[in-house]
Each structure stands twice: as C-alpha cells, then as structure tokens.
Amino acid sequence: MTSTDLRGKNFITLLDFDREDLDAILAAAHDLKQKYLHREPHKLLDAQTLFMLFYNTSLRTRNSFEAGMTQLGGHAHFLQPGAVYTPALKGEERAYSTERISDVARVLAEMGDAIAIRIYGKPTGWSYGKGNRIVKEFAAWSRIPVINMECDMFHPCQAVADIMTMQEKLGNDLKGKKFVMSWAYSASVEKPLAVPQSAILSAAMMGMEVVLAHPQGLDLDPMIIAETKERAVRHNGSFEICHDMDKAFKDAAVVYPKAWTVQPIDGTPVDFDKANAVFQANKDWICTAEKMALTDDAIYMHCLPADRGMEVTDEVIDGPSSVVIDQAANRLHGQKGIMALIMAR
Numbered sequence: 001m002t003s004t005d006l007r008g009k010n011f012i013t014l015l016d017f018d019r020e021d022l023d024a025i026l027a028a029a030h031d032l033k034q035k036y037l038h039r040e041p042h043k044l045l046d047a048q049t050l051f052m053l054f055y056n057t058s059l060r061t062r063n064s065f066e067a068g069m070t071q072l073g074g075h076a077h078f079l080q081p082g083a084v085y086t087p088a089l090k091g092e093e094r095a096y097s098t099e100r101i102s103d104v105a106r107v108l109a110e111m112g113d114a115i116a117i118r119i120y121g122k123p124t125g126w127s128y129g130k131g132n133r134i135v136k137e138f139a140a141w142s143r144i145p146v147i148n149m150e151c152d153m154f155h156p157c158q159a160v161a162d163i164m165t166m167q168e169k170l171g172n173d174l175k176g177k178k179f180v181m182s183w184a185y186s187a188s189v190e191k192p193l194a195v196p197q198s199a200i201l202s203a204a205m206m207g208m209e210v211v212l213a214h215p216q217g218l219d220l221d222p223m224i225i226a227e228t229k230e231r232a233v234r235h236n237g238s239f240e241i242c243h244d245m246d247k248a249f250k251d252a253a254v255v256y257p258k259a260w261t262v263q264p265i266d267g268t269p270v271d272f273d274k275a276n277a278v279f280q281a282n283k284d285w286i287c288t289a290e291k292m293a294l295t296d297d298a299i300y301m302h303c304l305p306a307d308r309g310m311e312v313t314d315e316v317i318d319g320p321s322s323v324v325i326d327q328a329a330n331r332l333h334g335q336k337g338i339m340a341l342i343m344a345r
C-alpha cells in the first residue's frame with residue numbers, strides 16, 4: 001500500500017508526522033475506501049483489538065472506529081471511564097476507586113493492539129493542555145500504539161478525514177487552494193480548539209492558502225499558529241489571520257466555519273461569562289448563502305455536530321456546497337488507513 005513504515009507509532013498529533021507520512025495515510029484511506037465500496041475483503045488487522053476510552057460523548061468517532069475495526073477483521077471495545085476505574089493523571093489527587101494511567105495503559109497493552117482516548121472539556125475542568133497530557137501519559141506507559149480520538153489540543157483523525165474529503169471534491173493536489181477556517185457563533189461556549197487547530201496544521205501541510213478568520217479575543221494556541229506558519233513556508237503555501245468573515249470568504253475554495261471557545265492556554269480554566277460575552281457580541285458570524293456567494297464556489301465543511309441557525313443556516317448545510325456527510329463518512333476510511341498502518345504487524 002505504501003513504503004512509509006508507521007508500524008507501532010502513536011497517532012496523537014499531526015505535529016509528529018511529516019507530509020510523506022500524511023500522504024501514506026491518505027493513500028491507505030482512499031484505497032481502503034475503494035475496497036469497502038467494492039466489497040473487497042480487507043481484513044488487515046485480523047483478530048486485533050482496539051480499546052476505546054471515551055471521557056466525552058461521540059456519534060462519529062465511536063461508530064467509525066467500531067465499524068472500521070470490524071471491517072479490518074478485528075474488534076473495538078467501548079470503555080467508559082466510570083465503568084473501568086476512571087484513570088487519573090499521575091501524581092494527581094484522585095478518588096479512592098480510580099486507577100493510575102500507568103496501570104491502565106500497561107494492563108490494556110497486554111490484552112490488545114491499540115488504545116484510543118477521547119478527553120477534552122468538562123472532564124479536564126476546561127484547563128487547556130490537560131486532555132493532551134492524559135493522552136500522552138497513556139502513550140508513555142503503553143507498549144502498543146495510542147490514538148487520539150480528540151483531546152483539547154488536537155483532533156488528528158478529523159483532520160485526515162477532512163483532507164481526504166477535500167481531495168475527493170477538489171482533486172488530489174490541494175496546493176494553492178484557499179482554505180478558510182473560520183470561527184462561527186454558537187449559543188454554547190463549550191467548544192474546544194482541537195478541530196480548528198488540527199485543520200489549519202493539516203491544510204498547511206498540503207500547501208494550501210490557509211486563512212484563519214475569527215473575531216478579536218478568539219485566538220488559537222500561539223504554538224499551533226507558529227507550527228502552521230512553519231508548515232505553510234515548508235510546503236510553499238501561505239498562512240494569514242483575518243478578523244473579517246466576509247473578507248476571509250472572498251474567493252475561497254473551502255470554508256470551514258465552526259465555534260471554538262475563549263480558551264486561556266496557560267491552563268487557567270475557561271471563564272464562561274467572558275466567553276459568552278465574546279460570543280454574544282459576534283452573532284453575525286454565521287455561514288449564510290450570502291457569505292457562500294462571496295467564495296469561489298467553495299465547498300462548505302463542518303466536523304459535526306453543527307449548531308444550525310447559529311454556526312450555519314439550514315440552506316447552506318443542507319445545500320449543494322455542503323460536504324459534511326462526506327466528511328463524516330470519511331472518518332471511517334481515514335481511521336482505517338491510520339489503524340492499518342500503525343497497527344500493522
């Protein structure tokens with residue numbers, strides 16, 4: 001399928017992977033999608049087990065991993081923290097009934113082939129970086145690969161599905177296409193930074209003309225901004241930040257409007273009153289048909305679930321430009337590509 005050997009690697013952030021690795025994952029994902037559509041057997045992970053630990057709810061991530069493992073000939077176990085002695089961070093004060101991550105990771109590693117974790121927001125007290133540290137703590141103790149199913153910093157599986165979808169709609173070479181990651185209004189301020197941060201990083205890795213649009217006060221992590229700029233230069237693309245949604249949308253090939261919260265990156269928890277005030281002042285950041293008309297016949301993207309009537313109108317998300325169901329479908333194929341490469345024996 002590819003000459004890039006990713007066997008045994010953790011999949012926590014695209015910062016750990018170069019373009020060649022990403023291309024290999026995408027090639028595997030496209031290939032496995034064709035095999036799935038043509039009902040060709042592709043049991044590459046025969047009898048292997050993926051343990052999935054969800055601290056947060058999920059529709060797409062859980063079901064795409066479960067279905068994906070079945071199709072690859074293995075099985076995915078759904079684990080809820082409360083039912084398996086909620087693992088706590090090393091050195092942290094914890095309830096009597098919890099187990100250390102060091103023990104949980106080492107025990108699961110003796111029974112299966114990869115561990116996947118989702119943790120952000122409420123289970124971390126909305127303290128930025130804590131979810132990512134928990135995922136990395138698992139990886140430090142596990143001798144089998146660890147997959148990030150979304151932490152507070154990154155959602156790399158979503159990013160792979162998103163790039164795959166753009167390739168299907170715009171062609172394999174995305175270089176030079178204008179990609180707009182835009183903030184959009186929501187009545188809920190409980191929105192992590194993981195999707196926009198992974199989206200701009202991956203679009204920059206593809207050499208796209210990346211624009212990050214948001215109102216003042218909704219900055220992403222400066223480390224991610226610096227890494228995105230570095231990748232834009234390395235892959236002959238571009239990166240800019242804009243505070244005007246209409247201006248950002250002009251001539252775009254792809255728009256990806258979604259909410260994220262006012263998140264202090266020093267670990268101080270989100271101030272929900274402050275975040276709410278910023279959100280309420282920017283209710284006009286909604287993706288409408290009028291805004292889509294400013295683009296160069298752009299596709300409309302969203303990781304879902306979307307806040308209809310706030311982030312986007314029904315007309316747009318249910319309209320001909322929308323590729324949101326393709327993105328959701330590609331979660332299955334993208335993750336099968338990731339698992340096939342990192343869990344290969």
Ligand code: CP
Pocket residue numbers: 057058059060061062150158303304305
């Ligand atoms: N996009 C995404 O991760 O969806 P779920 O929260 O349903 O898994």
